[in-house]
Amino acid sequence: MKRFLLILISVFFVFSGFAQESTKPKIEVKPYGFVAYEAIFDTYKSLDVRDGELTFYPLKPNYDANGNDINKKVQFQMLSIITRFGIKVSGPDILGSKSSARFESDFYATANSYIYLLRLRHAFINLKWENAELIMGQYWHPVIVNEFIPSTISFGAGQPFHSLNRSPQIRFIYHPSKNIRMLIAAVSQGYHRTKGPEDAMRNSGRPELLGQVAYGSAKKIMIGASAGYKWLTPRLVTASGLKIDKTIGQFLFSGFASVANEKTSIRTEVIYGENLTHLVMIGGYGRVTESDLNGDYDYANLRTFSTWVDINHKLSDWELGLYAGYSKLMGSDKNYTSLSGYNRNDDINYIYRISPRVTYKQENLALSLEYMLTTAVYGETFDAHHKVTSSLDPVSNNRVTLSAKYKF
Template identity: 35%
Template sequence: MKQNYIFSLICLLFFINTMRAQQQNAWKNELYGFVRADAFYDSRKSAEAVDGLFLLYPLNENPDENGKDLNAVSQITMTSISSRLGMKMGGKKIFNETATLAARLEADFTARSNSNSLRLRHAYISLSWPGHKLLMGRTWHPMFTPQAFPFTLSINVGTPFNPFNRSPQIRYTLKPTKRWSMLLAMLYQNDYSNLGPDGNSGVEKRIDLMRHSMIPNLHWQTQFNFRKQTFGLMADYKQIQPETKTTGTNGTYKTTTQIASYAVGAFTKTSINKFSAKAKVILGQNLSDHIMAGGYGVKSFNTKTGHETYTPSNHIFSWINLEYGTKFTAGLLVGYSKNLGFNDDIEPNRPIYARGSNIAYLYRISPYIKWRNQRLEIWAETEVTTAAYGNIQYAENGRVNNTSEISNVRLQFSCVYYNLIKNERKHYI
């Protein structure tokens, strides 16, 4: 029922603003979105989300009593829940006509597994002046870099090699020239959050870890834009607090222990006629909130008080995406990530608050084709993802050795009908 109310509210807001726009031409209200149908085959079970639309990496072997792998199970899925609806609003100048006011509201139908319920994607307000811009609300984390991300068929758009995160934020962008801009942002976590203790010696996503730390996620980014090329650099800092209390053999105690983590990266995009090339590389710690491998482990543990200290993981993430064509397009994504271990040795008898902590490296090769005719697009894609599972060396900074590779092959076919804005095809990221 709640999702139906949200959907009705979106429609009501659109029609009210449309009627007002007819009377006040300065305000613009544009409804956009798409209807999408997906069908895909997987050769084995994998770590995934959103009813399998979001595939990360194949699961490790899990032998039964006869030695047969319980995860070697092929699957076929069909769904339309990635369909999307959004509205762009605003366009009028305020503050003595010095700033342009705009807003965006967008949702899709992937809120919960196996149900057609709305999920909020974007909800922000922006004020734009000549040379700078202020944004407040929920949208892409700057590490996603909407200017350079993979145009794959899969809605994971390169994850877990590319960050995937939408967060509430306050963002300031300085753009004194067409060729150079700088971005500063403060963000807090919502549904894209870090892993933490579940209270039963397990691991789960926790929305309160950054709230406890009282320090927002801080991000800096700069971009250089030329006629056919974009190049950018970024740096990211966050601090979380996994626990507010600990319990040991002597009782329960208050704790304020936190863990800090850093990430730096570079990205580029080049477009020449029908050809485009994009690439990104990130060296990062504790990026489980971006649906990537890694997290943090326990560096020390006091059995009497239950007090823990933590150490972050270190990973290199990289990808390159090549495309050629217009009406008919062929593309290729190649992604690679490497587990560099933790900053310190980790306790062998404590949980590791990380994703893929026993994976030494991941790689993906994903060729695809798409055909476009006005508002219709038809896609086909093959996605081969390989994970190298091994043994965690707790006394060697948690590095992984003695690895063996496990692969999943995904074959996907999709059909999309776009509702266009100003007759321009958007990728609606």
């Protein structure tokens, strides 16, 4: 009888375990991505990386003894390094939230010397409640609004006019109502860093802080704004070997708006800030001209203004689009002297881009053609605050990109 009871109890616990296991939500894993091919044709050498995959703007004219511009050169390249693979994971409820995670990679690498090697794009944990959301890991910089990423064909989503940055972060999103979204985030720097010493933000002992509010729906009308602040401590010792702890603060503001219906969307953004180089934009920082005592100096920020608009229209299997951007270096509020490596082209006055595109889609395949005109105007003379007083003649690059993507 005792043996029978023991067997009965054992069977009960075994089946109880199976019942508990069956009530637990399953972890679902979904792969996604695409295989890409691009053929790229340029008419003028530009500041670019990864064999020309990511292009910024034409280089400053470089004339030989005969007055010929060396940078005026036709170039051609074929690439597949933006081929992408990702995994979406959805799991059980945790702390009353729907839990998920994502990992995403491509072959763009993190430096020219590593091209064709895998790099980490996104890797984050997501806990989502009814009216709130918590993201922890590497993801788009919070100033990049998902609904406002331009639909360009060329890699980079319209940079250097639109921000391009992925960073380790923790962000909290709250929806006080259906049409209002509020966000706060603390961000560090990964492979998208400010120009200058790579450990400048780490040495400051503080993360970048950013807040954002958005109203409306991306399918109809949406508006919003962001504000952020970061700190950098570029040097720990002076040239004479004395310990220092000088930290410089840098702000950014952005505003965005869109209007859309089932077929057409129009999106635009404006961003203004100090040292936006971590967002892959022009600008940077240097030293205050008159502050140089025993090898020590204070810092002076360069301010950058940038704006863009992106229009996209769907016609059955076809999509037509137009992207246009403008960015200008606004100088500093202090007397500015350049520091080598602390800026991305502090000799530029302004740049602009006009880029129409067309895409044909059938099932998983998308075939695209894009023309991109990018013009740069470099400063010739500057005042004490590094504001341009006269400019060189404009230089332009004409880029044509043929793209094929097979999505899965």
